[in-house]
Amino acid sequence: MIGQAMDALTSLSADEKTRWDAMKREQDQMLFQMQINSAMEQGRKQGKEEGKEEGKEEGKVQSLADTLMRVLASKGADVTQQLRDAIEDCRDADRLQRWLVCASTMNAGDVFLAD
Numbered sequence: 001m002i003g004q005a006m007d008a009l010t011s012l013s014a015d016e017k018t019r020w021d022a023m024k025r026e027q028d029q030m031l032f033q034m035q036i037n038s039a040m041e042q043g044r045k046q047g048k049e050e051g052k053e054e055g056k057e058e059g060k061v062q063s064l065a066d067t068l069m070r071v072l073a074s075k076g077a078d079v080t081q082q083l084r085d086a087i088e089d090c091r092d093a094d095r096l097q098r099w100l101v102c103a104s105t106m107n108a109g110d111v112f113l114a115d
Contacts, residue, residue, distance in 0.1 A: 057093065064096035071103045077112045086114045
């Protein structure tokens with residue numbers, strides 16, 4: 001079968017060969033463009049998923065920070081600007097969770113220290 005195709009190609013006139021080469025280049029370009037489009041779509045999907053995960057994590061962190069501030073206020077803790085900044089700047093959900101547990105077990109008059 002390949003031999004027949006090669007025989008057919010060698011028997012083409014110069015004009016036919018030029019047209020064949022042009023068709024082949026066009027086909028190759030279309031295939032290449034399809035591969036690029038597919039790769040771009042995969043990249044968009046991956047970026048969208050990563051964005052969703054980052055958004056979820058940011059929401060969790062913000063929620064923990066807000067809850068921690070409310071708990072500290074409910075315990076009558078003295079929330080200094082330095083402490084407020086530490087809580088607001090923290091992006092570690094585990095650390096905020098630990099702080100929240102500590103704050104929730106505080107007694108009135110205890111001092112909360114962020115580690």
